[in-house]
Amino acid sequence: MTLAPNVFRDVVSQPEAVTELLRELNKETSVHHAWLFTGPPGSGRSELATAFAAALVCSEGGCGKCNACQMVRVGNHPDVQVLNTERIQISIDEVSEFIDKSMQMPALAKYRIMIVEDADRMQERTSNLLLKSLEEPPKGTIWMLCAPSEADLLPTIRSRVRRIQLKVPSVEAVAQLLVDKYEVPQGLALQSAAQAQSHVGMARRLATNATARDRRRQALLAVLSILDIPSALAASDSLVKLGESDGAALTAELDEQERNELLTRLGITAESKLSPSSRSQIKKLEEAQKRRATRSKRDGLDRILVDLMGLYRDVLTVQLGSGESLINIDLASEIAALAKDISQSQAIHAIEEIQKVRDRMDRNVRDIVLFDALAVALRRKAKR
Numbered sequence: 163m164t165l166a167p168n169v170f171r172d173v174v175s176q177p178e179a180v181t182e183l184l185r186e187l188n189k190e191t192s193v194h195h196a197w198l199f200t201g202p203p204g205s206g207r208s209e210l211a212t213a214f215a216a217a218l219v220c221s222e223g224g225c226g227k228c229n230a231c232q233m234v235r236v237g238n239h240p241d242v243q244v245l246n247t248e249r250i251q252i253s254i255d256e257v258s259e260f261i262d263k264s265m266q267m268p269a270l271a272k273y274r275i276m277i278v279e280d281a282d283r284m285q286e287r288t289s290n291l292l293l294k295s296l297e298e299p300p301k302g303t304i305w306m307l308c309a310p311s312e313a314d315l316l317p318t319i320r321s322r323v324r325r326i327q328l329k330v331p332s333v334e335a336v337a338q339l340l341v342d343k344y345e346v347p348q349g350l351a352l353q354s355a356a357q358a359q360s361h362v363g364m365a366r367r368l369a370t371n372a373t374a375r376d377r378r379r380q381a382l383l384a385v386l387s388i389l390d391i392p393s394a395l396a397a398s399d400s401l402v403k404l405g406e407s408d409g410a411a412l413t414a415e416l417d418e419q420e421r422n423e424l425l426t427r428l429g430i431t432a433e434s435k436l437s438p439s440s441r442s443q444i445k446k447l448e449e450a451q452k453r454r455a456t457r458s459k460r461d462g463l464d465r466i467l468v469d470l471m472g473l474y475r476d477v478l479t480v481q482l483g484s485g486e487s488l489i490n491i492d493l494a495s496e497i498a499a500l501a502k503d504i505s506q507s508q509a510i511h512a513i514e515e516i517q518k519v520r521d522r523m524d525r526n527v528r529d530i531v532l533f534d535a536l537a538v539a540l541r542r543k544a545k546r
């Protein structure tokens with residue numbers, strides 16, 4: 163087999179998926195026109211789609227260094243279009259505008275690539291609109307959809323795409339990436355990878371950002387401190403504050419990173435004057451960032467809920483004595499104490515209650531109301 167091009171190097175622990183894409187890139191006939199990348203959040207499905215796109219538009223098959231590869235990486239290649247919504251659902255207007263773009267000829271490369279992140283966020287009517295384009299795209303247009311699983315899409319869509327399935331990378335593989343690429347000490351790398359439950363982006367953030375790590379710990383400690391109703395309400399209040407500030411902080415980090423990447427790519431230093439085209443690109447980025455800000459609070463709260471589910475999963479692990487490693491090894495003694503205080507069915511019930519809040523957050527109920535009810539349900543009642 164040919165050596166994997168550089169653009170695939172950062173895709174963690176997905177050898178089967180990468181091999182299949184390489185086979186496609188190396189074959190004689192033209193590249194298949196519609197793809198579906200499935201995998202849980204953080205497994206790197208959109209990163210893999212982006213790497214595949216770079217391999218298709220780079221004249222050297224994905225060198226990772228040339229202008230084309232860099233433009234794909236920062237999301238500015240004219241022939242690689244990405245639809246990523248900040249909303250709960252992708253609107254029919256967004257999709258129809260995106261389809262219009264798919265009809266245009268490639269500007270620089272041989273292919274025009276249309277990536278739909280979160281393709282599971284389309285309603286049936288919207289999916290049907292996309293169907294025709296997936297079936298017979300203009301020559302050179304390649305669709306890449308990303309979704310958690312195949313089941314999240316309509317069967318009619320599923321039957322028209324070639325599927326690439328990503329696996330959840332192991333905690334060890336994610337930790338190794340943090341050590342190799344970000345020079346994180348081994349112990350912290352393993353702890354962060356476990357806490358992020360192998361979500362690559364989250365693991366990197368926990369490993370490299372002490373404030374984010376501390377917020378996460380504060381949230382778990384708040385829940386561990388719940389005994390009665392007053393302490394439950396106090397905990398709920400801290401959870402909402404921590405979630406919101408973490409959401410805002412993450413957005414600010416991303417905003418700055420994207421801005422710096424764009425400025426570097428445009429060759430702009432602090433002293434240089436902005437050309438009209440640079441100015442318009444910066445404005446476009448700022449608008450996209452503003453749209454994202456509206457979702458960041460929700461995302462911060464959702465991350466806390468995921469962490470809390472991990473906490474109760476740890477409690478169950480201790481109660482069952484399965485010997486599986488804990489997600490929150492740094493809180494092992496607190497978790498052991500909670501595992502003694504509540505029954506297995508209470509731990510399972512807690513996980514269900516947290517999941518319920520995650521589902522309801524999308525439905526315009528005030529967050530504090532949901533979190534208050536959750537915190538009260540998580541009181542350490544006497545074992546039943």
Ligand SMILES: [Zn+2]
Pocket residue numbers: 220221222223224225226227228229230231
């Ligand atoms: Zn290249």
